[in-house]
């Protein structure tokens with residue numbers, strides 16, 4: 584009898600987790616699909632080590648990327664924004680397990696967060712979110728802020744660099760510098776990449 588009760592409790596728990604993830608994916612317009620290993624390595628190797636200040640992952644999901652950012656940049660304050668409760672909860676556990684004191688995880692809609700003190704933005708979202716974020720970036724980000732977007736470009740902005748992955752999707756990772764005042768470090772990083780983009784002014 585106890586086994587049967589345990590089975591049903593577990594079943595309900597699994598269904599509840601599954602339902603929550605699906606519901607929030609529909610609500611947010613995207614599932615909490617993590618950045619792939621290849622993309623993560625590429626992104627992390629392209630980030631200038633001299634990056635200072637606040638680094639954000641807009642939609643931090645299960646924490647795969649944001650925890651690695653916090654490890655790579657221990658001198659930076661790294662912030663992950665996520666609304667979906669299950670991925671958020673697991674990313675909190677991950678943070679605790681890894682004892683990442685420079686990582687803050689906030690359960691909130693990133694469109695409601697201020698980006699004015701941010702020095703580097705990472706995101707892996709979807710086209711409609713990038714359209715909305717473009718306006719927010721233009722209004723709030725300070726000149727020199729680096730924006731790295733996995734797969735989806737910021738519409739109308741000119742990347743300083745495009746990293747192309749050798750995966751089946753030929754994934755592109757777009758690197759932007761707002762108003763382009765901080766491009767020297769990225770230029771050096773760009774030298775051995777597959778696609779080199781002239782470091783021209785990022786379009787406003």
Ligand SMILES: C[S@@+](CC[C@H](N)C(=O)[O-])C[C@H]1O[C@@H](n2cnc3c(N)ncnc32)[C@H](O)[C@@H]1O
Pocket residue numbers: 607608611612613614615616617618640641642643644645646647648664665666667670691692693694706707708712
């Ligand atoms: C494709 S996942 C990327 C996860 C993580 N950044 C990574 O690269 O591994 C996108 C995440 O953004 C979250 N998201 C989408 N819109 C959001 C919003 N407005 N506020 C907070 N999180 C959001 C989704 O719930 C999802 O977990």
